[in-house]
Amino acid sequence: MKGLIDNAIQRWRVQRNRKMLQSAYSARYAFVGVGSHALQNLYPVLQYLGIRLKYICCKSSDKLTLIEQRSGATATTSLDTILNDREVKGVFVCT
Numbered sequence: 067m068k069g070l071i072d073n074a075i076q077r078w079r080v081q082r083n084r085k086m087l088q089s090a091y092s093a094r095y096a097f098v099g100v101g102s103h104a105l106q107n108l109y110p111v112l113q114y115l116g117i118r119l120k121y122i123c124c125k126s127s128d129k130l131t132l133i134e135q136r137s138g139a140t141a142t143t144s145l146d147t148i149l150n151d152r153e154v155k156g157v158f159v160c161t
Contacts, residue, residue, distance in 0.1 A: 099160035
């Protein structure tokens with residue numbers, strides 16, 4: 067009987083995980099940092115997981131247009147803009 071219950075629990079966990087992986091994240095996030103580690107490693111993972119970025123923050127304003135063209139997110143140099151936006155559920159920081 068215990069084996070039957072354990073098997074049912076394991077099947078439920080597998081189905082739950084598959085459902086979570088197939089559904090898109092509805093929350094919006096922000097990312098601070100546009101260094102090589104972020105560009106080469108972190109942004110591709112976020113994109114693969116379907117995590118939508120609303121903002122990307124960097125230090126230099128001359129990169130803003132390039133960031134927006136590449137990511138589709140709003141590029142900014144202001145942390146206040148990000149932190150005051152109630153739609154942003156979390157901030158990834160890689161500096």
